[in-house]
Amino acid sequence: MAGKKKGAQVGSGGNRRRGLEGRGPTPPAEMRKGHAKQRAAQAKARRTQGKPQQRGGPRGGKGTSELVVGRNSVVEALREGVPANAFYVQQFIDNDERVREAVRYAGERGGIHLVEAPKPELDRMTNGLNHQGVVLQIPPYEYAHPEDLASAAFDKGQEPLIVALDGVTDPRNLGAVVRSVSAFGGHGVVVPERRAAGMSAGAWKTSAGTAARTPVARATNLTRTLEQYQKAGLTVVGLAADGDVELHDVAALDGPLVVVIGSEGKGLSRLVGQTCDILARIPMPGGAESLNAGVAAGVVLYEASRRR
Incomplete structure (x- = not known):
């Protein structure tokens, strides 16, 4: 027949076979170029991104928004339930397993706007950090x-059990304290507004989800806040390596209580230490000089919970 030749033929170089291969699951509507949902998500994300950051007001208020960048960090944050309102994915990104996992987590969570954005836009948002496209x-x-x-x-009808942190700047310690307060039936954590860790993504992750049900309050002036607690009938017990009494001798642990924990290096500040009703020490026969805030809080809260 015409057009039929015998012998070796020039192949397609695998193009036909590759053309038959699947391209993976259909991406969400928010990530499909030109889709109405993508345009709406991008517009809403731009409005959110353009809003001025808010500072906490007299009733606690809000902190500031935060960006988590990098494929591993984003996947871990989504896996641990860190709250999020927008997930930006770079256009034409190399769609590896971590990107697919992050998209899947974001889609399953709901309430997170998936936005496809060009690399220059992500560079601008992150001030040039290595965001890896997410x-x-x-x-x-x-x-x-x-x-x-x-x-x-x-x-x-319960006796308040509150932990206040003085000069603790590591968000992982804050998250660990929140987790301990939740585990032992405490009623919340107080942090200073300045020079202290706040509820960042790192604190959320360390809290292992307990930050969703254990409130964190922010005090404009920690010393004044402790004095207000004292007027309300709460005993303020500060932890100090050179405390006057050992923890197991503090009778106030079964009543309305605020436990104040300082930084591992500097301990309690002078004014906060002077405001405390009792300065107590945790006996450590092993000879350690101090405990980090998360561990110290767990020890005190366990003892308080046991007595209650």
């Missing part, structure tokens, strides 16, 4: 007011 936007944390923690406990 950026997760964390909404501002809504802090409680310190008074609300004690009031909520009294309203339930």
Whole structure:
């Protein structure tokens, strides 16, 4: 027949075979170029990104929004339930396993806007950080007011059990304290507004999800906040390596209580230490000089919970 030749033929170089291969699952509508949902998500994300950052007001207020960048960090944050309101994915990104996993987590969570953005836009958002084509936007944390923690406990007919942190700047320590407060039935954590760790993505991850049910309050002035707690009938116990009494001798642990924990290096600040009703020490026969805030909080909260 015409057009038929015998012998070796020039192949397609595998193009036909590759053309038959699947291209993976259909991406969400928010990530499909030109789709109405993508345009709407991009517009909403731009409005969110353009809003001025808010500072906490007299009733606690909100923190500031935060960006988590990098494929491993984004996947871990989504896996641990860190709250997010937007997930930016670079256009024409190399769609590896971590990117697919992040997209899947974001889609399963719901409430997270998936936005496809060009690389220059992600570079601008992250100030040139190595974002690897993925950026997760964390909404501002809504802090409680310190008074609300004690009031909520009294309203339930319970003795307040609150932990206040003085000069703790590591968000992982804050997250560990929140987790301990939740585990032992505490009513919340108080942090200073300045020079202290806040509820960042790192704190959320370390709290292992307990930050969703254990309130964190922010105090404009920690010393004044402790004095207000004292007026409300709470005993303020500060932890110090040279405390006057050992922890097991503190009778106030079974009553309305605020436990104040300082930084591992400097301990309690002078004014906060002077404001405390009792300075207690945790006996450490092993000879360690100090414990980090997360461990110290767990020890004290266990003892307080045991007595209650």
